[in-house]
Amino acid sequence: MTGEPVLEIRNLSVEYGYDADAVRVLRDVNLTLHAGEVLGLAGESGCGKSTLAYAATRLLPPPGIITGGEVVFTSTRDDRRYDLLTATDDELRATRWEDTAIVFQGAMNSLNPVYRIGRQLTDAISAHRPEQSARQRRDRAAELLDMVGIPADRLRSYPHQLSGGMRQRVMIAMALALEPQLVIMDEPTTALDVVMQRQILQQLADLRTRLGFSVVFITHDVSLLIELADRIAVMYAGEIVEDATASQMYRTPRHPYTDGLLHSFPPLHGPRQELGGIPGAPPDLMSLPRGCTFAPRCRVALDRCRDERPALTATAFADREPHRRVACFQHEREAAAIPPSLTVM
Amino acid sequence: MRYLLRRAAFYLLTAWAAITLNFLIPRMLPGDPVRSLIARFQGRISVEATESLYILFGLDEQKSLWQQYLDYWGNLLSGNLGLSFAYFPTPVVDIIEQSLPWTLALVGLSTILSFVLGTMLGVWVGWRRGTWADGLLPVTNFLSAIPYFWIGLIAIAVFAVAWPIFPASGGFDPGLIPSATPEFIGSAIYHGLLPAFTIVISSVAGWILGMRNMMVTVSSEDYVTVAHAKGLPERRVMIGYAARNAVLPNVSGFALSLGFIVGGTLVTEMVFTYPGIGYMLFQAVGAKDYPLMQGFFLIITLSVLVANMLADIAYAVLDPRTRQEG
Structure with missing residues (x-):
């Protein structure tokens, strides 16, 4: 299905705060992204999705601290391989945007209000490709805008003269400026209306087919991911609880939390049915339960779940689904977890 | 336009x-x-x-x-503002003409110096927040909290009396006639150093604090994170993305303070017996010299207006969002 690993996140842990009060928001997260893959990262607000993206690119704002782990990037174009977390500042700066570009959550605030769009598109190019002439850079910027369907004369516009959708498309164009191998998208369409969201995602899919970069797509909208992503990782309270291909996750969610997420949006086809939420609220990261973090909200929790924390491991059906991992003791439950209304499709 | x-x-x-x-x-x-x-x-x-x-x-x-x-x-x-009472029959315009350049040079230059220095330090302290650089703030705030006349008097006591490095009063050596000779200009600069120093010391903290706080605010904006993510050199992120946006409120503050230059720092000119507008205004008030006061007020009002206008223009140049097109 997929190629070599591009980004390997191993045992990544992040804390907010400096002393005894520090909150562990990411606990030993392991995740691998393969070349050409679209990996969806889903979960409720505050589960650590964005923190994961910021930490993996070392952009975590204070007081966030990476307390352990490694993030290994392997280039598919040459044989460069490095740990982002131990690279020096200069090495890191040289590889940023060149290897990994990011489209941030706040489309509205991601552009510098006092510079023209053109300047913001070209300054990444001039920082990384100083040998290019101003003319080449400008042509490239026009080409990038054209790629996302914005006329080139917009290069002379200021951000406040563009609509929200245009700004987000400018951000996508900017992310592709240096043809990165990996693009991280942190809720890129959350602030937009559904029509614009659809347009941008379509455009993104086309661009990905043409340019062949890998994508980490972060969103709380699981229905979007099922359509868009090759593989989905579901996060809960700072941990990955399930990691499976989109279709596996959709048809047979193995973790009760994933099951709950899949039941929390309405299917477009099939009979009408009651939407089931997940009762309760995400746990307080300051005082996590001793056992499985999801146990207090889980419908099928056993006594064991409240005492022991399940590791993210292969499922009981490892021979059928070799890449799949789930952090639940009851991963062998096959039938019970299938949402009946969704299997009909 | x-x-x-x-x-x-x-x-x-x-x-x-x-x-x-x-x-x-x-x-x-x-x-x-x-x-x-x-x-x-x-x-x-x-x-x-x-x-x-x-x-x-x-x-x-x-x-x-x-x-x-x-x-x-x-x-x-026709440039006729009447005659002064206190210096009768000297025309008010002549008195303003004589005292304005002194104030403009002394207070103007030290205000600009204070703004540039304070803003640059503020950028640096704000960018390095949470490090030892934050220790600069209590020091400068302490200096600005001291009443100005006291700083002036201490400066005179230390640098003009205890160690007579600088003259204690006046705008130039009394033995010289105001003219464009190097000797006179040298003397004027020499006399201006101590008052200028005290003005900078007492006003720089405001610029540092304002700029530092704006830097801290702007540094957490998404576009600064994007600039980091783009792998731009750190200086470029600090200047072009963070400071460039953080400086906007400081610029309008600066333009407004330009307007108050002409009002002169009354206290500075009194403490240092400096022949500027502030000192003359003080004399005019003492002598109930209405035409002179009126003339000064006119000049002060007009200069505040001009400063405001400069602030508007500067803002329009620096912040594209304030330009209304169409």
Whole structure:
């Protein structure tokens, strides 16, 4: 299905705060992204999705601290391989945007209000490709805008003269400026209306087919991911609880939390049915339960779940689904977890 | 362009209102300048002289207020602001001409220096927040919390009396005649150093603090994170993305403070007996010299307006969002 690993996140842990009060928001997260893959990262607000993206690119704002782990990037174009977390500042700066570009959550605030769009598109190019002439850079910027369907004369516009959708498309164009191998998208369409969201995602899919970069797509909208992503990782309270291909996750969610997420949006086809939420609220990261973090909200929790924390491991059906991992003791439950209304499709 | 024209029209209107008020207020006060002049000469003035004084001040009773107003404008446009009482019969314009350059040079240069220095330090301290650089703030805040006259007096006591490195008062060496010779200019600069130093010391903290806080705010903006993510050199992120946006409130603060330069730091000029507008204004108030005060107020009002206008232009240049197109 997929190629070599591009980004390997191993045992990544992040804390907010400096002393005894520090909150562990990411606990030993392991995740691998393969070349050409679209990996969806889903979960409720505050589960650590964005923190994961910021930490993996070392952009975590204070007081966030990476307390352990490694993030290994392997280039598919040459044989460069490095740990982002131990690279020096200069090495890191040289590889940023060149290897990994990011489209941030706040489309509205991601552009510098006092510079023209053109300047913001070209300054990444001039920082990384100083040998290019101003003319080449400008042509490239026009080409990038054209790629996302914005006329080139917009290069002379200021951000406040563009609509929200245009700004987000400018951000996508900017992310592709240096043809990165990996693009991280942190809720890129959350602030937009559904029509614009659809347009941008379509455009993104086309661009990905043409340019062949890998994508980490972060969103709380699981229905979007099922359509868009090759593989989905579901996060809960700072941990990955399930990691499976989109279709596996959709048809047979193995973790009760994933099951709950899949039941929390309405299917477009099939009979009408009651939407089931997940009762309760995400746990307080300051005082996590001793056992499985999801146990207090889980419908099928056993006594064991409240005492022991399940590791993210292969499922009981490892021979059928070799890449799949789930952090639940009851991963062998096959039938019970299938949402009946969704299997009909 | 239309934006600038509209602003210019607004400022012309404001200037007209200010000048008209400046004309009306002294005329609404009890008494008139001639009577105070007579009082000053304690009756040793003839009736004819009194009458000619009334005509000279444009106060001969027959004229209507409207006619006076028109005459006032006529005088103003031909650069005639009347005669000073305290320095009678020197025209007010001459006194302003003499004292304005001193204030502009001393307070103007030290305000600019203080702004540039404070903003640069603020950028640096704000960018390195949470490090030892934050230790600079209590020090500068302490300096700005000291009453200014006290800093001035301490500076004189230390640098002019205990170690006589700098002169204690005046704008230039009394033995010299004001002229464009290197000797005179050197003397003027030498006399200006100590007052300039005290002004910078006491005002720099405000710029540092304002800029530092804006830097901290702007540094957490998404576009700064994007700039980091793009792998731009750190200096470029700090200057082009963070400082470039953080400086906006400081720029308007600076333009406003330019307006107060002409008002002079009254206290500075008093402490250092510096021959600028502030010192002369102090003298004028003491001598109830209405024409001189009126002249100074006019200059101060106009310069505040000009400074505001500069602030508007600077803002429009620096922040594209304030430019209204179409």
